[in-house]
Amino acid sequence: MxxxxxxxxxxxxxxxxxxxxxxxxxxxxxxxxxxxxxxxxxxxxxxxxxxxxxxxxxxxxxxxxxxxxxxxxxxxxxxxxxxxxxxxxxxxxxxxxxxxxxxxxxxxxxxDWAFPPGAAATPERARFEALAEELGPVGVHGLLAETDPEAAALIHPNNVRRVIRALEMSASGTLYSEQARRFAQxxxxxxxxxxxxxxxxxxxxxxxxxxxxxxxxxxxxxxxxxxxxxxxxxxxxxxxxxxxxxxxxxxxxxxxxxxxxxxxxxxxxxxxxxxxxxxxxxxxxxxxxxxxxxxxxxxxxxxxxxxx
The missing domain is CATH 3.40.50.300 (P-loop containing nucleotide triphosphate hydrolases)
Incomplete structure (x- = not known):
């Protein structure tokens, strides 16, 4: 144990x-x-x-x-x-x-901190990176606000890399906000x-x-x-x-x-x-x-x- x-x-x-x-x-x-x-x-x-x-x-x-x-x-x-x-x-x-x-x-x-899958590059990450290019920082941050509002409140729109990571986590079934709470505990x-x-x-x-x-x-x-x-x-x-x-x-x-x-x-x-x-x-x-x-x-x- x-x-x-x-x-x-x-x-x-x-x-x-x-x-x-x-x-x-x-x-x-x-x-x-x-x-x-x-x-x-x-x-x-x-x-x-x-x-x-x-x-x-x-x-x-x-x-x-x-x-x-x-x-x-x-x-x-x-x-x-x-x-x-x-x-x-x-x-x-x-x-x-x-x-x-x-x-x-x-x-x-x-x-006790579990890392979600997707530490390496994935098709999902590539998709969100393309969306970030298309929509810009504010637009892709708005997508995050829809899927994980708490994460959007934690992450500045200019931190596009972290926004993309949070979106990728949401797509895999793990919320960035839940991980952040666990990390703080x-x-x-x-x-x-x-x-x-x-x-x-x-x-x-x-x-x-x-x-x-x-x-x-x-x-x-x-x-x-x-x-x-x-x-x-x-x-x-x-x-x-x-x-x-x-x-x-x-x-x-x-x-x-x-x-x-x-x-x-x-x-x-x-x-x-x-x-x-x-x-x-x-x-x-x-x-x-x-x-x-x-x-x-x-x-x-x-x-x-x-x-x-």
Whole structure:
């Protein structure tokens, strides 16, 4: 029974030290890590995603390197992969420790949220996309208001992609509004304790900047160059590909590398703020300030919070 499976989640902003603390916890709890990072699922995107090298992992890590950079992947697919890993770890007597900063992936794995069919492109989606072209944003939003008024109230007409998704869900028999209510309820499928790590802003931003500098020293530019040569330009310039999209112009157009690095740091700081906003909204998170703590001390205090 999943409801009896004990899971620990370690969440927080990028650069705060989640992996170090998760590994320390895993060492003391016969645990294994299930990574919840929407970029670490891609093979070959290693340095820019701060993926821990295999030789440095002190416990097994799951849900890393699942697909190539050009392959589609979604929260629905992650839900299946993550739960398989969690269930397998628990079945072997271990403690699953879900660790990451992609809030949607964490909730997909840990909360009672069913994804409707149609994660990939479907004829229905193509039909609604054609209607959106024909009717425009307001017209296609009016169609949604007829089939799922609550969803129409939740989604702005200019968010055409989400309007189309809601229409597609309605056509498949699942209302977007029902899913939204379920998502807001925060009902777990496991016996989960969520440990949130935070740090004072100057300290967090200093860690972020130092990590970006390390990435560059470790060969991030060469990693981006290799991925471009392999034909993965679209994956590298996606909005979520912080650390990659900023370096593409350096390689292709001779843009200034120092300006690109500064842009990576700025984008990462902004991403950290968004992550904190997401996790702060979850009342289940038990927060620990790790500003002045070593990973070992943070794990010790985190364990006390988890057990309290």
């Amino acid at each position: 999943r409801a009896r499976t004990r899971v620990i989640a370690v969440v927080g902003p990028t650069g705060v030290g989640k992996t170090d603390v998760a590994e320390q916890l895993a060492l003391g709890l016969r645990g294994e890590i299930v990574t919840a990072d929407s970029m670490q699922v891609y093979r070959g995107m290693d340095i820019g995603t701060a993926k821990r090298p295999p030789e440095e992992r002190r416990v097994p890590h799951h849900c890393i390197d699942l697909v190539g950079p050009g392959e589609p992947y979604s929260a629905a697919l992650y839900q299946s992969d993550a739960r398989s890993a969690i269930d397998d770890i628990a079945a072997r007597g271990g403690t699953p420790i879900v660790c990451g900063g992609t809030g949607l992936y964490l909730r997909a794995a840990l909360d 925060r009902v777990g499928v496991y016996d989960t304790t969520i440990l949130g790590l935070d740090a004072a802003r100057p300290a967090l931003y200093e860690r972020i900047e130092a990590r970006v500098d390390r990435m560059m020293e470790d060969g991030l530019l060469a990693e981006v160059e290799g991925l471009l040569a392999a034909g993965y330009r679209d994956a590298l310039t996606a909005a979520a590909a912080i650390g990659y999209k900023e370096l593409v112009p350096v390689i292709e157009d001779g843009a200034d590398v120092d300006e690109a690095v500064a842009a990576i740091k700025q984008a990462t700081r902004r991403y950290a703020k968004r992550q904190l906003g997401w996790f702060r909204a979850d009342p289940r998170v038990r927060w620990l300030d790790v500003t002045a703590l070593t990973p070992r001390d943070a794990a010790s205090q985190g364990y006390a919070l988890v057990e309290s």
